Amino acid sequence: MSQLFSSVTAGGITAQDFLLCAAVSLLLGALIAFTYTRRTRYTQSFVLTLILLPLTVQTVIMLVNGNVGTGVAVAGAFSLVRFRSVPGNAKDIAVIFLAMAAGLACGSGYLAVAVLFTAIACTVLYLLVRFRVGLDRSGEKELHITIPETLDYTEIFDDVFARYTAHTELVEVKTASLGSLYKLHYRIRLKKDAEEKAFLDALRCRNGNLEVRCGRLQPTPEQL
Structure with a gap:
């Protein structure tokens, strides 16, 4: 040996x-x-x-x-x-x-x-x-909503979030199209019995059918 x-x-x-x-x-x-x-x-x-x-x-x-x-x-x-x-x-x-x-x-x-x-x-x-050791299993997702400048984003979606999500956090707000649009970035966690399609449809009814995007939480990029 x-x-x-x-x-x-x-x-x-x-x-x-x-x-x-x-x-x-x-x-x-x-x-x-x-x-x-x-x-x-x-x-x-x-x-x-x-x-x-x-x-x-x-x-x-x-x-x-x-x-x-x-x-x-x-x-x-x-x-x-x-x-x-x-x-x-x-x-x-x-x-x-x-x-x-x-x-x-x-x-x-x-x-x-x-x-x-x-x-x-x-x-x-x-x-x-x-076995995905270290993978984030919190169930959080990223939600991006585009709204016209005439809407007050601070309260417009409160009842929708209360109905479909267990946790909601507004991460970022930025303007687009020369200030005529707002792009909202949320971190959310849906309720167990919540239907994602119904949730997105409810958001579309509030934002004038502008872009709504929901996806998996992206990890923060690491630098070597």
Whole structure:
């Protein structure tokens, strides 16, 4: 068992060792990318990055002749500089570090450790996404209503909200069309027995059949 978790490059790096580590890195990168795409919005460029990142980190570690400190510094410098300059979320940065850790283990020759670590991490990631851990389950929705400037938005919908919603919060008010329209942004939670269509129809009767939009609460964008 101890030999299984030993480094394949302990006696020096050969062409065979490099190709073996490169193959494992690509397979682990593909596994991480596949797991990331489950039930998640993604782009092709990010998926390709996740596949190639372990191989890139592994090559850097091998090039610095086993000096892990220098390897991590170099790999981190050029692999994260792009991701820190664009919008992203915490899940993306976690998966990036997962791919880097797999590449670091492969570059050091610990292939069994890399495989075991990636398998555990991908399994945990899939289960967390599959069972929607951390997802907002409050039932709140976003409601956008457009009204003409002649209506007083402070009280015009009070009785409709009282009939159909358990909670209502006015989040934002802004003008549109040179001030001839108001756009109201609410956070609402419908009553359990409330019919959403009847609720929207009641709002349309009050706002002159202008735009009414109701949808799932959007999470606040995160920046890396």
